[in-house]
Each structure stands twice: as C-alpha cells, then as structure tokens.
Amino acid sequence: MSKERPMFYAEPNRRRFSDPLAAALLPPPDETPEDKAIRLKREEDAKKRSDYIDEMIRQEKLERKKNKAEVSVLLLGQSESGKSTTLKQFQLLHSPSAFHAERIAWRAVIYLNLVKSIRRILDALSPEADYEDHDDESLETATVIISSNGRPPSAISSTKVPNYDDYRQRLEPLIELEERLTRLLSCPEEEEPVRLAPNRSNGFNALANGNIFVGNGRPTPTILIPDRNHSQSLPVSPLNGHGSSPTSQPSSQPSPIGSGSSSRSKEVAVHTSTNWKKAFSLGSRSKSPKSAHSGEIEGWWEDPDDPVHALNACAPAMLDLWRDPLVKKRLQEKRLRLEESAGFYLDEISRITAKKYIPTDADILKARLKTMGVVEHTFTIPYGNNKGARWRIYDVGGARNQRHAWAPYFEDVNAIIFLAPISAFDQVLTEDLRVNRLEDSLLLWRAVASNKLLVKVNIVLFLNKCDLLQAKLDAGVRLNQHMVSYGNRPNDYESVSKYFKNKFWTIHYSVSPDKERELYIHFTSVTDTRRTATIIADVRDIIIKGNLRDLRLV
Numbered sequence: 001m002s003k004e005r006p007m008f009y010a011e012p013n014r015r016r017f018s019d020p021l022a023a024a025l026l027p028p029p030d031e032t033p034e035d036k037a038i039r040l041k042r043e044e045d046a047k048k049r050s051d052y053i054d055e056m057i058r059q060e061k062l063e064r065k066k067n068k069a070e071v072s073v074l075l076l077g078q079s080e081s082g083k084s085t086t087l088k089q090f091q092l093l094h095s096p097s098a099f100h101a102e103r104i105a106w107r108a109v110i111y112l113n114l115v116k117s118i119r120r121i122l123d124a125l126s127p128e129a130d131y132e133d134h135d136d137e138s139l140e141t142a143t144v145i146i147s148s149n150g151r152p153p154s155a156i157s158s159t160k161v162p163n164y165d166d167y168r169q170r171l172e173p174l175i176e177l178e179e180r181l182t183r184l185l186s187c188p189e190e191e192e193p194v195r196l197a198p199n200r201s202n203g204f205n206a207l208a209n210g211n212i213f214v215g216n217g218r219p220t221p222t223i224l225i226p227d228r229n230h231s232q233s234l235p236v237s238p239l240n241g242h243g244s245s246p247t248s249q250p251s252s253q254p255s256p257i258g259s260g261s262s263s264r265s266k267e268v269a270v271h272t273s274t275n276w277k278k279a280f281s282l283g284s285r286s287k288s289p290k291s292a293h294s295g296e297i298e299g300w301w302e303d304p305d306d307p308v309h310a311l312n313a314c315a316p317a318m319l320d321l322w323r324d325p326l327v328k329k330r331l332q333e334k335r336l337r338l339e340e341s342a343g344f345y346l347d348e349i350s351r352i353t354a355k356k357y358i359p360t361d362a363d364i365l366k367a368r369l370k371t372m373g374v375v376e377h378t379f380t381i382p383y384g385n386n387k388g389a390r391w392r393i394y395d396v397g398g399a400r401n402q403r404h405a406w407a408p409y410f411e412d413v414n415a416i417i418f419l420a421p422i423s424a425f426d427q428v429l430t431e432d433l434r435v436n437r438l439e440d441s442l443l444l445w446r447a448v449a450s451n452k453l454l455v456k457v458n459i460v461l462f463l464n465k466c467d468l469l470q471a472k473l474d475a476g477v478r479l480n481q482h483m484v485s486y487g488n489r490p491n492d493y494e495s496v497s498k499y500f501k502n503k504f505w506t507i508h509y510s511v512s513p514d515k516e517r518e519l520y521i522h523f524t525s526v527t528d529t530r531r532t533a534t535i536i537a538d539v540r541d542i543i544i545k546g547n548l549r550d551l552r553l554v
C-alpha cells in the first residue's frame with residue numbers, strides 16, 4: 001500500500017517523525033470522499049474558532065493599548081476666565097473623594113474672599129474714594145463697568161452713607177482677620193519667585209508682559225490670592241491704617257501682608273506644595289483632652305483661635321452693610337458689581353459665618369484663587385468598557401505675566417480647552433487698564449488657533465460666563481457701546497452669544513494652520529455643575545476619540 005502512495009504524501013510522511021501536529025493533521029491514506037467532506041467541514045469549523053480566538057486576542061491587545069493611553073489637556077484663557085473652576089468640575093466628576101476631602105480646607109479661601117469683598121465695599125464708601133483712581137488691584141474682584149471711553153468712571157458718586165463710621169468701627173476686626181487668613185494661606189517661609197519658562201518664540205510674547213523669571217523646564221506651581229486693596233491712593237482710614245495692628249507681620253518675614261498699605265496691595269503667593277489645604281483640613285487640628293477621652297470629633301468651632309469666631313462676631317455688621325440701600329446705591333454709583341465675583345458670598349453671610357459652616361460644592365466653585373505657573377492634576381477617566389485613560393490636566397495662570405509658562409506644554413498636549421469669558425465685554429484687564437477683556441481674549445485665541453505647534457491638537461472652546469452675560473444684557477448693558485462692530489443688532493442673549501461664536505469661529509477658520517481641524521464650541525457657565533458635567537462628558541469623548549485616532553487605534 002505504501003508503495004502506491006503518491007509522491008506528494010512522501011514529504012508529510014517524513015515530517016511525521018519531527019512534527020507530531022502536522023502528522024496528526026494529515027488526511028488518512030484511505031480516506032473516502034465522505035470522510036474527506038466531514039474532515040474538511042471539521043477543519044473549516046476549527047479555523048473559524050481559531051480566527052475568532054485570534055480576533056479576541058487582537059481586541060484585547062487593542063483594549064490594553066487604549067487603557068494605557070494617556071491624555072494631556074491644557075486649560076488656557078485669560079485670568080479669571082474660569083480655568084481653575086473647570087478643573088474643579090473635572091475633579092468633582094472624576095475624583096470626587098479628593099474634592100470632598102478638601103472641602104473643609106476651602107473655608108479659609110471663602111472667608112478671605114468674603115472679608116475682601118467687605119473691605120472693597122468699605123473702601124468704596126469712604127469719602128476719599130470719590131477722588132481715588134481705580135488702580136489695578138481695585139479691579140481684580142469687583143467688576144467695574146467701563147465707560148465707552150475705556151476708562152472706569154471716577155468721581156461720580158454723591159450718595160453719602162451716614163452709617164459709614166459705624167460700619168467701619170464694627171468691622172474693624174476683619175482687618176486683622178484678613179491678615180491672619182492671608183498669612184495662614186501663604187506660608188511665607190516657603191515663598192519663592194515663580195519660575196517661568198524660558199522666553200521662547202511661541203506667539204505669546206506680544207500678549208505677555210514683564211516679570212519673566214527664567215528657569216529650567218516647567219514652572220513651579222503657585223497659586224495667588226488676589227488682593228483687591230487700593231489703599232495706596234487713599235488717606236489712612238481705620239480700615240487702611242492697620243499698621244498698628246498687634247498682629248502685624250513681623251519684619252523678618254518677606255511681607256505678603258504685614259503692616260501698611262503697600263503690603264496689602266501685593267498679591268500673596270501660595271504654593272501648591274505648601275499644602276495650605278492640609279493646614280485647614282479637619283485632621284490638622286490637635287485634639288482636645290475632651291475629644292481624646294470621649295472619642296468625640298472636635299470641630300474647628302471649638303478652637304478659640306479659629307477664624308470663624310471673628311467672622312461670626314462681625315456677621316450682623318456685615319449683613320447690615322450689605323443690606324443697606326444707601327450702600328447699594330453708592331456701589332451702583334461707583335459702578336461696582338460685586339455679584340460677579342466674590343460678592344456671591346455676600347448674599348450668604350449668615351450661612352458662611354455660622355460656626356459649623358461647611359462649604360458646599362457651589363461655594364468651592366465660586367472660591368477665587370489666582371493661579372500662577374502651572375498646576376497639574378491627574379485623573380483616571382473611564383471610557384466605554386475600559387478601565388480608563390490616565391488624564392493629565394494642566395491649569396495655567398492666565399494673567400499676562402503668566403503666559404510665557406504655557407509654551408513648554410504645547411509639545412505633548414493632546415487637547416486644549418480654551419476659555420473665553422464672553423460676559424467680560426465691558427471690562428478691562430487687571431494687568432492693563434487700557435485693554436478690554438474681550439479684545440484680549442480674541443487676541444489670545446488668535447495666537448492659540450494659529451500656533452503651529454498645536455496644529456494636531458484637538459481644540460475645544462468654552463464661551464464661558466454665559467450666566468453673567470445673560471444677567472448683564474438683561475440689566476440693559478449694551479454690547480455696541482463697547483464693541484462698535486456689533487452695530488444695531490439686537491442686544492439679547494441669543495443674538496449676542498451667536499455673534500461671539502461667529503467671531504471666535506471666524507478667527508479659528510482664518511488663522512488655523514490646518515483648515516480641516518475641527519473646532520468644538522460650547523456655551524458654558526462652568527460654575528453650574530449639572531450643565532458643565534454634560535459638557536465635560538461630551539468633551540471627554542471628543543478628546544478620547546481624537547487621541548485614539550492619533551494613536552491609529554480607531
């Protein structure tokens with residue numbers, strides 16, 4: 001029989017000794033056509049199974065690759081555009097335990113925001129304020145509506161507030177409190193100049209100014225607490241003349257606050273590395289003998305040194321001041337709109353000054369800390385059935401003297417979320433009172449959109465502070481008085497927001513090095529958690545898909 005075997009069987013037969021699998025797969029020599037059909041069917045099924053398994057393995061590899069994918073997102077935009085607030089929303093969604101763990105610590109910032117707002121009001125009420133020029137510090141937290149000539153109105157008020165001296169006296173303890181809070185938050189011994197990136201030719205030089213500290217690589221993350229004082233131009237009043245305060249800064253410390261008006265007019269640097277959040281968290285308080293024995297949790301309200309006591313004692317005076325119709329009138333005359341910033345807390349004085357006050361999510365989202373340098377946060381964000389991609393979100397300082405720090409992040413960033421506060425059309429930059437804030441946003445947007453390093457980066461534009469835009473237009477503020485190009489179009493929210501969207505879109509379209517690059521535009525109010533969560537989910541999908549496309553995974 002073996003002799004009759006055709007030649008082509010000879011080779012496999014020889015292989016039988018070295019390759020048992022090949023041998024096993026050989027068709028039997030006496031195979032009938034029926035057997036052959038059955039065998040072929042069996043082999044076909046086996047191949048199908050094998051292909052299926054191969055496909056599963058390929059998918060698994062793909063999934064693993066996807067899971068390993070890292071996404072870096074840069075938050076850009078001018079100062080007070082809402083970058084840090086957007087970051088807080090990401091935290092709320094994707095790192096809620098870390099957000100909640102820091103809840104108590106935000107008390108200090110909220111107290112300071114409130115106290116500064118009160119001081120801002122008192123400064124505006126002082127008779128000398130009529131002759132005062134608005135300097136940059138005064139513009140920081142309170143919106144100052146600029147007149148059509150681009151300058152804030154100066155001495156236009158006439159309403160006198162008869163209780164002014166009384167308010168000043170009753171609120172005197174807040175001066176000391178402001179100093180203490182600033183000191184507690186700033187940890188001056190750890191202060192050092194912010195190192196900004198080398199001055200590279202990145203298209204931002206024209207938009208940045210001065211104060212460049214050249215350092216190697218990426219800058220040191222720092223946060224600034226904006227100071228709204230403008231007391232240098234004011235004669236000494238009880239609220240300004242706090243140099244004799246027993247808690248004045250010791251002269252050995254590099255004074256971020258200290259005595260005298262000049263120290264208060266400076267901004268205070270707060271490094272993220274100083275753990276200011278820890279300093280104000282529950283766990284940092286030493287336990288009293290009572291709590292040690294009873295196991296009862298001791299709250300900050302039992303600590304006589306906690307700032308809440310001074311604040312709580314001043315609450316009635318703060319309430320009287322904020323509710324006084326003459327004060328409101330005077331603020332109107334001075335064209336100060338405190339509701340737009342830390343003034344939010346003024347409507348919540350009783351709740352915030354309560355001894356057991358715990359900041360709500362909304363309070364934390366409204367808390368204002370100015371960022372300097374670049375702060376990095378990482379999250380694991382799930383996508384589909386994946387365990388999730390590692391996201392790095394960089395929150396930068398948006399003030400002009402911070403913009404040099406952005407460029408080193410351009411090279412390996414996957415996406416940019418650019419924030420433009422469109423409610424700011426009637427405001428000027430703190431850094432340069434000659435520059436309209438919206439104009440600055442448009443210039444900045446042009447620089448980002450045209451940047452060649454960013455040609456492959458997904459860009460998402462948040463036209464932010466839409467809630468404030470709506471309120472402003474409802475209050476009768478006219479866009480065409482600040483932007484002549486708006487002409488006679490209707491001054492309602494729909495028309496104005498559409499106009500801004502077109503403006504930003506046109507700039508992107510005309511200057512983008514890649515005309516095919518998609519631009520995603522959202523109208524946002526990033527302090528609104530529910531709506532922002534939906535937008536963040538959309539943005540997350542866009543960025544992940546874009547990232548996977550770049551990795552050629554989809």
Ligand SMILES: Nc1nc2c(ncn2[C@@H]2O[C@H](COP(=O)(O)OP(=O)(O)OP(=O)(O)O)[C@@H](O)[C@H]2O)c(=O)[nH]1
Pocket residue numbers: 077078079080081082083084085086340341342365366367368369370371372396397398399464465466467468524525526527528
């Ligand atoms: N009403 C309202 N307030 C907002 C909105 N977005 C931000 N804010 C507030 O505006 C202030 C500034 O926001 P931030 O997020 O600190 O601004 P930023 O862009 O990080 O500013 P820098 O750190 O100076 O670059 C904060 O008090 C926010 O609560 C918004 O959409 N609506």
Ligand SMILES: [Mg+2]
Pocket residue numbers: 083084085369370371395396397398
């Ligand atoms: Mg910030």
